Amino acid sequence: MEALLPPSLASLKEALERLPGIGPRSALRLIQAFLRKPELLQSVLGSLQQVQTSVRMCRRCGFWAESDGGLCIICTDAGREEPVLCVVKEPSDILAIERSQAFRGQYHVLGGVLDPLSGVQEKDLRLKELWQRIRTEGYEEVVLALGTSPEAETTTYYIARHLADWPGRITRFASGIPVGSDLEYVDPLTLSRSLRERQPIHV
Ligand SMILES: [Zn+2]
Numbered sequence: 001m002e003a004l005l006p007p008s009l010a011s012l013k014e015a016l017e018r019l020p021g022i023g024p025r026s027a028l029r030l031i032q033a034f035l036r037k038p039e040l041l042q043s044v045l046g047s048l049q050q051v052q053t054s055v056r057m058c059r060r061c062g063f064w065a066e067s068d069g070g071l072c073i074i075c076t077d078a079g080r081e082e083p084v085l086c087v088v089k090e091p092s093d094i095l096a097i098e099r100s101q102a103f104r105g106q107y108h109v110l111g112g113v114l115d116p117l118s119g120v121q122e123k124d125l126r127l128k129e130l131w132q133r134i135r136t137e138g139y140e141e142v143v144l145a146l147g148t149s150p151e152a153e154t155t156t157y158y159i160a161r162h163l164a165d166w167p168g169r170i171t172r173f174a175s176g177i178p179v180g181s182d183l184e185y186v187d188p189l190t191l192s193r194s195l196r197e198r199q200p201i202h203v
Helices: 007-017 024-036 038-054 091-100 127-136 150-162 188-196
Strands: 055-057 064-066 084-088 106-109 141-145 169-172
Touching: 007 024, 024 038, 038 055, 084 091, 084 127, 091 106, 091 188, 106 127, 127 150, 141 150, 150 169
Parallel strands: 084 106, 084 141, 141 169
Antiparallel strands: 055 064
16 A cells, blocks of 8 residues: 555655554544645644754753753752652653642653663663762652553662662552553542552562
8 A cells, every 4th residue: 555655655654653652544644634734734843843953851850851951840940849759761750740749859750661671771771860869969758650560660679779778768659550551541649649658668
């Protein structure tokens, strides 16, 4: 069927199919929408260009930030005084936890979890930055909110063991988060409860 498409559309379709959650049918639907509404295509192009030129990783926590200053909206919020650092896998986890409105501390995005089979090692994650922040930013508690997959468990205990001599508390969400599910699919109420009732990690 690809042979029927003009080459530029075939290549767009191929590019779209590489995006998460987009299969061949969704790719075709998007292409049809773009061609039917040139203003939609223009607005998506403009937004993508804007993101490419101005969105960067926050130099402190790893969330998304506009390039000027290099800090995100959470790191620059003076009202977030809880001396707790919540370690998450991806920026989208921050959005999920913020929806629950149960947390007023700071975040640290790890950028993944240890996964030797897929080649993700210590050096691929923002671990050095994490140790540095825990040493220098005066937290009393570190919450490890990396999810419930086996790789997340391994990473949680790896971090907890590394911090064994750190005087603060090391905790994780209370049970209630379905095994293997990403935080963004957990409803805000469940998330807020398991965050409020967080449990110490013993290593
Ligand atoms: Zn930040």
